[in-house]
Amino acid sequence: MADISSNFLGIKSPNPFWLASAPPTDKKFNVLRAFEAGWGGVVWKTLGSQVKNVSSRYSAVDFNGGRVMGFNNIELISDRPLHINLEEIAECIRLFPDRAMIVSLMADNDRKSWHELIKKVEDTGAHGFELNFGCPHGMTERGMGASVGQDPGIAKMVVEWVMEAASIPVITKLTPNVHSVVPTGKAVVEAGTNALSLINTIQSVTGIDLDTLVPNPYVAGKSVFGGYCGPAVKPIALKMLATISQDPVTSTVPISGIGGVSTWKDAVEFMLLGSSTVQVCTAVMKHGFRIIEDLCEGLNNWMDEKGFSTINDFIGKSVPTLTHWEDLDINYHHVAHINQDKCIHCGLCYIACEDTSHQSISLTYGKPYNTYAIKEEECVGCNLCQLICPVDKCITMVVQRKGDEYVNWKEWQKRGLPLNDH
Amino acid sequence: MAIANNRLTTEQYQQNFSDIHPPFVNKSAALVEANRCLFCYDAPCTKSCPTGINVPKFIKQITTDNIKGSAHTIFISNIFGGGCSRVCPVEKLCEGSCVYNLLEEEPIAIAKLQRYATDKAIEDKWKLFDRKPSNGKKVAVIGAGPAGLSCAHVLSREGTEVTVFEKESKGGGLMTYGIAAYKVTPQFCEEEVEYITSLGGIEIKYGQELGKNISLMDLQRDFDAVYLGIGVGVARQLDIPGEDLEGVVDAIRFIYDIRTKGYPAVTVGDKVAVIGMGMTAIDAATQAKRLGAKEVTLVYRRTEAEKPCTNVELDIAKLDGCEVIWLAAPKEVKGENGKVTQLVCSRMQLGELDTNGRRSPVNTGETFTLEVDMVIKAAGQVAFETLVSGELLQNNKGKILIDTNGATNIKGVYAGGDAVNGGKEVVDAVQAGKDGAKAILSYLENR
Numbered sequence: 001m002a003d004i005s006s007n008f009l010g011i012k013s014p015n016p017f018w019l020a021s022a023p024p025t026d027k028k029f030n031v032l033r034a035f036e037a038g039w040g041g042v043v044w045k046t047l048g049s050q051v052k053n054v055s056s057r058y059s060a061v062d063f064n065g066g067r068v069m070g071f072n073n074i075e076l077i078s079d080r081p082l083h084i085n086l087e088e089i090a091e092c093i094r095l096f097p098d099r100a101m102i103v104s105l106m107a108d109n110d111r112k113s114w115h116e117l118i119k120k121v122e123d124t125g126a127h128g129f130e131l132n133f134g135c136p137h138g139m140t141e142r143g144m145g146a147s148v149g150q151d152p153g154i155a156k157m158v159v160e161w162v163m164e165a166a167s168i169p170v171i172t173k174l175t176p177n178v179h180s181v182v183p184t185g186k187a188v189v190e191a192g193t194n195a196l197s198l199i200n201t202i203q204s205v206t207g208i209d210l211d212t213l214v215p216n217p218y219v220a221g222k223s224v225f226g227g228y229c230g231p232a233v234k235p236i237a238l239k240m241l242a243t244i245s246q247d248p249v250t251s252t253v254p255i256s257g258i259g260g261v262s263t264w265k266d267a268v269e270f271m272l273l274g275s276s277t278v279q280v281c282t283a284v285m286k287h288g289f290r291i292i293e294d295l296c297e298g299l300n301n302w303m304d305e306k307g308f309s310t311i312n313d314f315i316g317k318s319v320p321t322l323t324h325w326e327d328l329d330i331n332y333h334h335v336a337h338i339n340q341d342k343c344i345h346c347g348l349c350y351i352a353c354e355d356t357s358h359q360s361i362s363l364t365y366g367k368p369y370n371t372y373a374i375k376e377e378e379c380v381g382c383n384l385c386q387l388i389c390p391v392d393k394c395i396t397m398v399v400q401r402k403g404d405e406y407v408n409w410k411e412w413q414k415r416g417l418p419l420n421d422h
Numbered sequence: 423m424a425i426a427n428n429r430l431t432t433e434q435y436q437q438n439f440s441d442i443h444p445p446f447v448n449k450s451a452a453l454v455e456a457n458r459c460l461f462c463y464d465a466p467c468t469k470s471c472p473t474g475i476n477v478p479k480f481i482k483q484i485t486t487d488n489i490k491g492s493a494h495t496i497f498i499s500n501i502f503g504g505g506c507s508r509v510c511p512v513e514k515l516c517e518g519s520c521v522y523n524l525l526e527e528e529p530i531a532i533a534k535l536q537r538y539a540t541d542k543a544i545e546d547k548w549k550l551f552d553r554k555p556s557n558g559k560k561v562a563v564i565g566a567g568p569a570g571l572s573c574a575h576v577l578s579r580e581g582t583e584v585t586v587f588e589k590e591s592k593g594g595g596l597m598t599y600g601i602a603a604y605k606v607t608p609q610f611c612e613e614e615v616e617y618i619t620s621l622g623g624i625e626i627k628y629g630q631e632l633g634k635n636i637s638l639m640d641l642q643r644d645f646d647a648v649y650l651g652i653g654v655g656v657a658r659q660l661d662i663p664g665e666d667l668e669g670v671v672d673a674i675r676f677i678y679d680i681r682t683k684g685y686p687a688v689t690v691g692d693k694v695a696v697i698g699m700g701m702t703a704i705d706a707a708t709q710a711k712r713l714g715a716k717e718v719t720l721v722y723r724r725t726e727a728e729k730p731c732t733n734v735e736l737d738i739a740k741l742d743g744c745e746v747i748w749l750a751a752p753k754e755v756k757g758e759n760g761k762v763t764q765l766v767c768s769r770m771q772l773g774e775l776d777t778n779g780r781r782s783p784v785n786t787g788e789t790f791t792l793e794v795d796m797v798i799k800a801a802g803q804v805a806f807e808t809l810v811s812g813e814l815l816q817n818n819k820g821k822i823l824i825d826t827n828g829a830t831n832i833k834g835v836y837a838g839g840d841a842v843n844g845g846k847e848v849v850d851a852v853q854a855g856k857d858g859a860k861a862i863l864s865y866l867e868n869r
Contacts, residue, residue: 065457065485344521347463368466368519390460391525 002303003310004296006040006100008254008277009169009194011127013040013100016311017267017295020258020279021045021104021130021173024289026078028088032095037289038296041100043279044089046077046132047117048106048144053079059206059216061232070232071282072206074217074224076138077106082120090124100277101125102171106132109143109154111161118165128168130256131159131193133184134175134200136227146200149175152187159191171256174198174240176233181240185250196244197256197279199237201227230282234260238273245274245319262291264298271311272318330412331403335379336360336386338372342394345369349385349395357384376400425669425761425796427689429714435685438712442604442738443508445537452538456484459530460521467516467532472853473500477516481535493543494550496536501575502568502852504544504614505597507537508606510849511701513734544617551621554581559866562587562645564636566626567595568848569839570651571618572855573862578623580863585645586624589631593619595653596840597848599678602705604712608681638813642834646869647862650815650822650830650837651855654803654845660697664755665799669762673698673706673800680709691796693717695765696744697752700730703800704739710798711742718744719792723751723770723783753789755797765792803845810841828854828861836862 237259257275805820
């Protein structure tokens with residue numbers, strides 16, 4: 001059995017799975033249930049000045065019969081009285097001392113407010129802070145949340161205030177609603193933050209009700225941009241995470257990865273791109289806390305199969321494999337191959353290639369079943385047919401290098417090698 | 423032993439004749455199934471449908487909440503898409519070729535999804551088709567069955583005025599009169615005919631029979647073209663002694679009675695033998711059991727390998743408790759006081775291949791006797807030979823001969839469906855009607 005425990009800046013948890021700052025972590029009732037289910041830690045829903053929420057608050061994007069491929073919210077930070085939150089945080093720490101308790105903060109935009117809030121929260125015994133510089137709605141209008149995270153200068157200033165007062169580790173949570181997360185990431189690392197977490201939610205309109213013609217979520221005939229999360233945002237989150245892991249400044253601090261993590265596989269991917277812990281929200285909002293069981297078991301089995309004894313053995317391992325386009329090996333070439341024994345003759349590979357790619361699949365008419373085969377000389381190895389094929393391992397990509405030597409784009413140009421494949 | 427009606431309670435009749443393939447209970451259930459569809463290209467299901475319904479398209483349209491579009495996709499290829507979703511032997515057509523079969527997984531429930539879309543259209547009377555401006559032509563269609571009405575619908579859409587002559591008092595043909603009631607109810611058949619004719623331009627004249635009230639010569643005079651969709655009707659005689667005893671009935675008549683008189687009114691024996699193993703034999707056997715017969719035995723002269731019905735159909739009969747005797751041919755019906763008491767059968771064995779490639783049954787000389795009080799003949803139907811010969815139509819034992827264009831030997835007279843093929847599925851007749859309409863339109867245009 002592998003050791004899946006985590007030590008994030010001295011904050012220990014039995015597994016690297018934390019619940020993200022969100023509705024599931026906004027009170028003792030939920031958090032105790034999460035700890036009982038086995039979650040390694042929580043980031044308590046953001047504390048700050050008092051707010052008032054609206055109804056309704058959520059909307060979602062479904063896909064091909066699956067519910068909640070993407071999820072959207074217009075909820076604000078905690079709308080419960082601060083003293084109750086503080087009492088409950090202390091109680092949860094007392095009942096589950098082996099779990100990580102991080103508290104998300106978003107104070108009013110002045111040094112005094114931050115210092116006061118930090119002092120109060122430290123008194124609960126919390127293990128760390130997460131600074132909410134990412135909330136894309138409601139708080140930004142008051143100069144908080146994403147409006148801090150979108151401006152490296154302001155973010156740096158706030159982190160400096162925080163570091164003056166904090167005696168426990170500080171994680172700064174980055175907003176994805178920027179052209180790059182790196183400038184703000186750099187600014188807050190330089191200001192002393194102990195760690196980074198990303199991504200917060202992405203501004204979105206999830207859809208429009210085609211009867212009322214009002215977008216979702218509906219609030220008395222109106223809607224607003226919300227924060228998008230869930231499986232749909234995972235690829236975007238991974239990309240942003242990778243840029244933080246690659247940057248020489250931001251890669252000096254540990255990262256807690258967030259953004260559409262639903263399964264142990266998703267979690268491993270975040271960790272391979274540099275996350276020391278991962279945070280989950282939408283998946284538990286859809287299924288409840290019980291998903292922690294497979295997150296832990298799946299991670300453990302994978303680590304055993306791969307021979308990793310601790311999570312540190314693989315964190316960041318894939319970062320060096322993400323390179324620049326001009327460094328890719330142009331001599332690498334692979335072509336699709338259809339296993340005729342597995343083919344069910346659905347024709348999906350054919351029509352995708354014929355209509356939208358390189359006309360590299362032949363169709364031999366049959367009634368009712370056509371036969372499809374790859375025209376290797378036409379195939380550019382784009383993967384489209386393999387991605388579309390509904391049968392596991394029916395279409396495989398077979399390596400047929402154009403040359404033994406590694407030749408990248410720069411070298412290709414320098415040598416004046418031929419362009420234009422078709 | 424006796425033949426009797428009114429054997430069951432109202433509740434029992436209702437239960438026995440309730441829908442054998444119930445529809446989806448709600449939208450969510452339909453969507454679960456519709457979303458399984460892979461949306462194949464040049465789809466095997468479509469290729470296996472005699473009317474070529476674009477199955478992946480109509481299923482996709484269910485998933486996008488475009489049920490009107492879905493129903494239109496079905497009806498443009500098969501205006502009997504509602505009825506066919508209930509009666510088609512899909513296990514050997516669309517669902518039988520679904521690619522999921524190749525993964526050893528359940529095929530998409532195409533018929534059930536087709537019913538989901540078409541039921542909504544028929545219930546809510548969606549107007550999915552418009553007629554083109556009048557082309558000034560008039561066509562007579564004989565027979566308001568699947569072939570005739572399918573032909574009429576295409577003709578009317580193209581602006582032709584169609585008069586349909588039907589000998590019965592209701593339209594739908596064999597769909598209305600010749601199929602097990604647990605597959606399709608008489609009430610649905612009526613609604614379907616009403617929906618088809620709601621297009622306009624189609625007038626059905628009931629109680630009009632070719633050779634009796636109407637003649638081909640009159641129709642040729644009064645109309646620009648004629649389409650014959652008269653079907654087949656006469657049950658094949660067994661030509662054995664005792665065939666005229668009380669208690670020997672033909673399956674067509676038996677099923678007709680069930681569908682027209684109401685279940686309690688139809689008489690059935692205690693012990694029933696059904697001769698044949700086609701779809702009609704199964705429909706007769708299962709319904710005899712469901713009317714309250716104690717024992718029902720299907721008698722077939724070949725083996726299971728040669729049976730004309732599908733496995734699914736045979737399973738229905740077996741699950742209903744019907745017995746099956748393979749390699750047995752009726753030799754004589756015996757009776758007392760003019761009523762059936764026994765069926766004597768010859769034991770057969772398989773011999774040489776016949777012209778259809780099936781091994782022919784050969785009499786072994788051995789016999790056995792079944793104690794029965796009712797014999798239902800379902801050994802196939804024969805075409806209206808006297809009728810079509812009388813109208814001077816070229817035919818093969820009553821099956822009307824047509825050229826590749828659907829035309830008979832008489833100019834302007836076209837034919838299709840069971841009257842031509844001798845009896846196939848409803849869906850084949852629908853396609854024949856479409857083909858006939860296309861040929862007639864081309865004939866009218868070039869005349």
